[in-house]
Amino acid sequence: MPQGQPTVVPNDGLTTRQRRNRPLVFVHTGTGKGKSTAAFGLALRAWNQGWPVGVFQFVKSAKWRVGEERALRVLGETGEGGTVAWHKMGEGWSWVQRDIESSEEAAREGWEQVKRDLAAESYKLYVLDEFAYPMHWGWIDTAEVIEVLRNRPGTQHVVITGRNAPQELQDFADLVTDMTKVKHPMDAGQKGQRGIEW
Amino acid sequence: MPQGQPTVVPNDGLTTRQRRNRPLVFVHTGTGKGKSTAAFGLALRAWNQGWPVGVFQFVKSAKWRVGEERALRVLGETGEGGTVAWHKMGEGWSWVQRDIESSEEAAREGWEQVKRDLAAESYKLYVLDEFAYPMHWGWIDTAEVIEVLRNRPGTQHVVITGRNAPQELQDFADLVTDMTKVKHPMDAGQKGQRGIEW
Numbered sequence: 473m474p475q476g477q478p479t480v481v482p483n484d485g486l487t488t489r490q491r492r493n494r495p496l497v498f499v500h501t502g503t504g505k506g507k508s509t510a511a512f513g514l515a516l517r518a519w520n521q522g523w524p525v526g527v528f529q530f531v532k533s534a535k536w537r538v539g540e541e542r543a544l545r546v547l548g549e550t551g552e553g554g555t556v557a558w559h560k561m562g563e564g565w566s567w568v569q570r571d572i573e574s575s576e577e578a579a580r581e582g583w584e585q586v587k588r589d590l591a592a593e594s595y596k597l598y599v600l601d602e603f604a605y606p607m608h609w610g611w612i613d614t615a616e617v618i619e620v621l622r623n624r625p626g627t628q629h630v631v632i633t634g635r636n637a638p639q640e641l642q643d644f645a646d647l648v649t650d651m652t653k654v655k656h657p658m659d660a661g662q663k664g665q666r667g668i669e670w
Numbered sequence: 671m672p673q674g675q676p677t678v679v680p681n682d683g684l685t686t687r688q689r690r691n692r693p694l695v696f697v698h699t700g701t702g703k704g705k706s707t708a709a710f711g712l713a714l715r716a717w718n719q720g721w722p723v724g725v726f727q728f729v730k731s732a733k734w735r736v737g738e739e740r741a742l743r744v745l746g747e748t749g750e751g752g753t754v755a756w757h758k759m760g761e762g763w764s765w766v767q768r769d770i771e772s773s774e775e776a777a778r779e780g781w782e783q784v785k786r787d788l789a790a791e792s793y794k795l796y797v798l799d800e801f802a803y804p805m806h807w808g809w810i811d812t813a814e815v816i817e818v819l820r821n822r823p824g825t826q827h828v829v830i831t832g833r834n835a836p837q838e839l840q841d842f843a844d845l846v847t848d849m850t851k852v853k854h855p856m857d858a859g860q861k862g863q864r865g866i867e868w
Contacts (some may be wrong), residue, residue, distance in 0.1 A: 493863060500704060504847040509711030510704030514866070516714075517737030521865035539715030543745055552744055597865075629866065648853040649702040654846035665691060667719035667795075668712070668827065 495627045496646040501604060501637035504651035511599045511631040512540040518597035518629075519544070519553035526595035527558045528582055530602045530634075532575060534562030537601070539667070557595070559585070579606035583617070590624045597629045604634025607641065614638040693825045694844040699802060699835035702849035709797045709829040710738040716795035716827075717742070717751040724793035725756045726780050728800045728832075730773060732760030735799070737865070755793070757783070777804035781815070788822045795827045802832025805839065812836040 498514070500507035515525050527544065529537060541558050548556030559565060561578045567585055572578045583606070589595060606612045618640060621630060632641070642648045696712070698705035713723050725742065727735060739756050746754030757763060759776045765783055770776045781804070787793060804810045816838060819828060830839070840846045 506708035513707030539718035
């Protein structure tokens with residue numbers, strides 16, 4: 473059941489209002505389902521607040537998350553909430569004009585754009601989907617990510633999803649949920665199905 | 671990273687197609703964030719498939735999930751995907767005309783409607799938000815819930831969220847994710863904030 477009360481009051485010199493509006497970093501990690509799905513659920517709340525939302529999909533397949541993408545794009549276009557910008561590594565990123573050689577290069581190009589957008593305060597919520605992988609694989613330096621996030625201007629919330637989120641990132645983040653797989657239909661031979669997996 | 675291949679092929683006499691379209695029961699439980707948020711993310715995929723979605727909020731507060739509710743209602747009204755029906759215990763349920771005496775009675779009235787809708791195949795995805803609680807508290811008989819779900823007609827997917835989901839329900843479900851709290855801003859004295867918690 474929802475609990476609105478903090479368990480401790482910190483001695484950080486901030487007023488409740490300042491603390492309430494603190495920009496947050498979320499990490500959704502673990503082997504279970506729901507890491508990205510929960511991030512897109514958060515995007516619904518952001519949309520409802522009228523916030524500009526930026527999604528960066530750090531996955532190879534351009535077809536992945538088609539349901540979430542279409543729903544959020546349609547919402548963004550209604551004009552009844554925030555805007556939604558959706559960027560896909562699987563399509564080579566829209567801002568990159570040349571051929572990208574490798575997934576590693578693609579991931580770095582994505583991160584460079586995230587840095588530019590954070591500096592420009594382009595969005596109020598960033599969904600960095602599957603961004604834990606390029607850090608885990610050493611393609612992107614976790615320490616640099618933490619440094620950039622720590623120094624980001626304004627009130628910009630960032631959600632990072634993916635298995636194996638680096639421990640330093642988890643230590644830095646404000647909220648970390650480990651989606652733990654208890655049981656999955658694929659363990660029982662069930663294949664992914666439309667409307668459920670995508 | 672997404673994996674589309676099952677780890678074993680079951681000896682259940684079903685074709686891949688039959689197995690693929692099997693109606694599923696999901697349970698999102700645990701103490702971490704993201705249980706309901708991930709369920710509403712699933713609703714985005716269902717909407718994109720044109721499925722009718724029924725949400726039953728088994729929570730007292732009618733104000734809870736306002737962001738998700740508005741986003742899904744707006745999506746449902748676009749006519750570009752499935753329909754969305756949103757039912758709130760916190761407002762006494764629309765189909766109940768008399769005063770409801772207690773939360774326990776309200777929870778039971780909700781479950782009675784879910785049973786009627788399952789029998790009528792009203793929706794293709796049911797989000798039974800925070801429904802684990804009335805089972806955990808003994809207000810609704812878990813064995814009956816399992817029996818009704820086991821015998822539901824057609825292809826109706828059901829997501830049940832909430833802490834302390836009964837073990838029998840987890841044993842019965844096709845997919846169980848435990849959202850494990852690693853770290854939460856409220857532990858550090860952060861209060862809930864608009865756009866993030868609601």
